[in-house]
Amino acid sequence: MTIDCPTPRHEDEVVLLGHGAGGRLSAELLDQLVLPALDGGGGPLEDAALLPGYRELVISTDSFVVSPLFFPGGDIGSLAVHGTVNDLAMRGAWPLALSVSLIVEEGLPLAELRAVLGSLGKAAQNAGVPVVTGDTKVVGRGAADKLFVNTTGIGRRHGALHPSAALARPGDTVLLSGPIGLHGTTVLSTRERLGFESDIASDTRPLHRLVKALAPLGAAVHVLRDPTRGGLAAALNEIARDSCVAVEIDESAVPVPEAVASACDLLGLDPLIVANEGCLVAFVSAPAADDALAAMRSVPEGTEAVRIGEVPPHGPDGRVSLRTLVGARRIVEMPLGEQLPRIC
Amino acid sequence: MTIDCPTPRHEDEVVLLGHGAGGRLSAELLDQLVLPALDGGGGPLEDAALLPGYRELVISTDSFVVSPLFFPGGDIGSLAVHGTVNDLAMRGAWPLALSVSLIVEEGLPLAELRAVLGSLGKAAQNAGVPVVTGDTKVVGRGAADKLFVNTTGIGRRHGALHPSAALARPGDTVLLSGPIGLHGTTVLSTRERLGFESDIASDTRPLHRLVKALAPLGAAVHVLRDPTRGGLAAALNEIARDSCVAVEIDESAVPVPEAVASACDLLGLDPLIVANEGCLVAFVSAPAADDALAAMRSVPEGTEAVRIGEVPPHGPDGRVSLRTLVGARRIVEMPLGEQLPRIC
Numbered sequence: 001m002t003i004d005c006p007t008p009r010h011e012d013e014v015v016l017l018g019h020g021a022g023g024r025l026s027a028e029l030l031d032q033l034v035l036p037a038l039d040g041g042g043g044p045l046e047d048a049a050l051l052p053g054y055r056e057l058v059i060s061t062d063s064f065v066v067s068p069l070f071f072p073g074g075d076i077g078s079l080a081v082h083g084t085v086n087d088l089a090m091r092g093a094w095p096l097a098l099s100v101s102l103i104v105e106e107g108l109p110l111a112e113l114r115a116v117l118g119s120l121g122k123a124a125q126n127a128g129v130p131v132v133t134g135d136t137k138v139v140g141r142g143a144a145d146k147l148f149v150n151t152t153g154i155g156r157r158h159g160a161l162h163p164s165a166a167l168a169r170p171g172d173t174v175l176l177s178g179p180i181g182l183h184g185t186t187v188l189s190t191r192e193r194l195g196f197e198s199d200i201a202s203d204t205r206p207l208h209r210l211v212k213a214l215a216p217l218g219a220a221v222h223v224l225r226d227p228t229r230g231g232l233a234a235a236l237n238e239i240a241r242d243s244c245v246a247v248e249i250d251e252s253a254v255p256v257p258e259a260v261a262s263a264c265d266l267l268g269l270d271p272l273i274v275a276n277e278g279c280l281v282a283f284v285s286a287p288a289a290d291d292a293l294a295a296m297r298s299v300p301e302g303t304e305a306v307r308i309g310e311v312p313p314h315g316p317d318g319r320v321s322l323r324t325l326v327g328a329r330r331i332v333e334m335p336l337g338e339q340l341p342r343i344c
Numbered sequence: 345m346t347i348d349c350p351t352p353r354h355e356d357e358v359v360l361l362g363h364g365a366g367g368r369l370s371a372e373l374l375d376q377l378v379l380p381a382l383d384g385g386g387g388p389l390e391d392a393a394l395l396p397g398y399r400e401l402v403i404s405t406d407s408f409v410v411s412p413l414f415f416p417g418g419d420i421g422s423l424a425v426h427g428t429v430n431d432l433a434m435r436g437a438w439p440l441a442l443s444v445s446l447i448v449e450e451g452l453p454l455a456e457l458r459a460v461l462g463s464l465g466k467a468a469q470n471a472g473v474p475v476v477t478g479d480t481k482v483v484g485r486g487a488a489d490k491l492f493v494n495t496t497g498i499g500r501r502h503g504a505l506h507p508s509a510a511l512a513r514p515g516d517t518v519l520l521s522g523p524i525g526l527h528g529t530t531v532l533s534t535r536e537r538l539g540f541e542s543d544i545a546s547d548t549r550p551l552h553r554l555v556k557a558l559a560p561l562g563a564a565v566h567v568l569r570d571p572t573r574g575g576l577a578a579a580l581n582e583i584a585r586d587s588c589v590a591v592e593i594d595e596s597a598v599p600v601p602e603a604v605a606s607a608c609d610l611l612g613l614d615p616l617i618v619a620n621e622g623c624l625v626a627f628v629s630a631p632a633a634d635d636a637l638a639a640m641r642s643v644p645e646g647t648e649a650v651r652i653g654e655v656p657p658h659g660p661d662g663r664v665s666l667r668t669l670v671g672a673r674r675i676v677e678m679p680l681g682e683q684l685p686r687i688c
Contacts, residue, residue, distance in 0.1 A: 015450055015457060016482070017482050019480070020482025021482075038475045038478070050476070052440055052441055059443055061444070061445045063447050063494060065487075067487075096395060099496050107359065110359060117377065134405065136370065137409045139364075142489075144488050150494040152443050342487075
């Protein structure tokens, strides 16, 4: 008996939640659909791109769809500022200006909109970046879920600091600025009322001052990346792929707060794939590692910075592996799709 | 008998569709809620703002929520390019780069996403502006209506061309680059299947080349504005308010295509409040008016440019009036709220 299967796979024909998760499905969507369509207009899409004709200026854009709008440690307003400030910072840039664009569902209480905007304004002020322009659209009930916020930022790069996901080199030391897993588990726990949200809070915060502290090390800082969607696993896999190197990290060195570990245990999640909004990984040349660690620890958002691994001298290219607590070694895979939807 | 009314008016407590319509409700939301919250971070919000530290660079952002995604003459992809290119152009700027951020509803056919992105890429290429960075978020079914697109653009201003809605002066001539009402009536007719969509098409197109044609007139060009949401009525009222002048236009001079007039008649709409995406109004000093008209007519998107009115010498400030075909005079009011939701 043969099974005839003439119909296409329907799951391949529509957008899936996983297409927005920052993992393999996202990469496929980008590579197979978005980039071919837009290539005619310019270069490749990156998290923060150089402005043509202005080598020192970078641009980054992000739409925020987090649910719920408010969670311990932050809300969609502060997140929208920090997310874009951090994307600029990961290209070695200081934020100069932000635009803010709102899509509001008819019926949203004005008090909630006021609270989000107040938080957004305060976050921008605290980060020292002006909101210079904006836009507001309202759609009917049911056409959006409460409120979506887009921020786009322009930043100016620090002199000699030109980090890129493609610049990791064999011998590099891998640094992490703080504990992982807080943002994703906090949002998930708040949304699903799991109860962990009383013990944890999102790490959402701006990282541009942390990057500024690294600026004096200049070209010794090869890669900066904030492990948001897809978590540390996605960030390290992207770097390994884009730099054509292997990455090895020590499980014992990666700081996972106890409440995050408990939440992940219960949910069957790997903390390595949980989104963060207030830490970064830095790949720096080995001789500069101690100075980089000291620089990171010199600012409040980097006091818990640690060394978590290194780039081995001989590949295998693109592979991220973890030395476990019991001495074994396991591959850290690129997350496939959406385990934590609408986390940012 | 006294009527006690302790409960607040519920319609004041939530966001209404009209808050996004570009009229008086939009202005109230902006003045009373958005600006106070964000003022701490910087200057006032404008459609296109100057980048701090770079006097020649302007930024503009817009989120597009048009329904349906495809309509005669365009789609949300081309509209998202033209809208932001035009906002930059209205500040006298040439577009240097665009960012594109998508919010996609789970279940959107990939073919539709591909068509929109293809159109967006083509529109960017035709306008000569590279898409340099982007972002994609996916939300669950029912959490968004198919697809929303944010574009943010950076532009460089033409040397002496520094138009602003606040620069209209008594004696100015008011020019209009083409017929009005096409975009709004086309989208509405397509969405509601009214049948007019076989006779009309959106005027969506980039206007930066039209503005470039005006650049040699420099400071004689006082105001440029594309009458999008709220139509010509909103644009002229904003200019009259921001410049503290009156504006008088001739009904007989404002080009309204026959199909637009029929559609508006049937729908009870005033063509003056219907959104446009491919024309602009220019306020120029009277001695430069003939040259400005000739410059506009020298490019394809301005061949139908006409003189529609002037700024009278003695106010009353902020008032826009129309000399009707029968010689009467009526006030053109700022539209209140949403007569045409999700038109862009």
